[in-house]
Amino acid sequence: xxxxxxxxxxxxxxxxxxxxxxxxxxxxxxxxxxxxxxxxxxxxxxxxxxxxxxxxxxxxxxxxxxxxxxxxxxxxxxxxxxxxxx
Numbered sequence: 001x002x003x004x005x006x007x008x009x010x011x012x013x014x015x016x017x018x019x020x021x022x023x024x025x026x027x028x029x030x031x032x033x034x035x036x037x038x039x040x041x042x043x044x045x046x047x048x049x050x051x052x053x054x055x056x057x058x059x060x061x062x063x064x065x066x067x068x069x070x071x072x073x074x075x076x077x078x079x080x081x082x083x084x085x086x
Contacts, residue, residue, distance in 0.1 A: 004033040010066050014042040018050045021071060025056065030074030039066035047071075 005024050009017035017038040024034050036047065044060070047069050051058040057075035061068040 004035050004070075007034060007036045009036060009038045009040070009043075011039065013040050014046060016040075017043040018046050021047065021069070022050060022054075025054070025071060025073050028073045032073045034071050034073065036069040036071065037063075037066055038069065043067065043069070 007020045007024055009020050017040055021036040048058050051071055055074055057072040059070045
């Protein structure tokens with residue numbers, strides 16, 4: 001199993017985190033995963049909204065001052081759901 005692509009958008013502001021993760025996700029096969037790191041407060045709502053519109057699933061995990069978003073591309077049934085873990 002290969003390591004999923006990592007998009008580090010920490011230190012950037014809306015809409016950069018979504019634009020960067022979308023750019024990577026569009027080239028991935030359904031079922032693939034991409035990880036986004038972001039510290040922009042707006043990303044907490046923007047990334048799940050983008051994922052929902054594109055049929056992806058996203059899981060959020062709070063880190064120390066930033067959030068890790070694990071996006072599963074074209075997740076199928078239940079796609080676009082956002083789950084949070086701490």
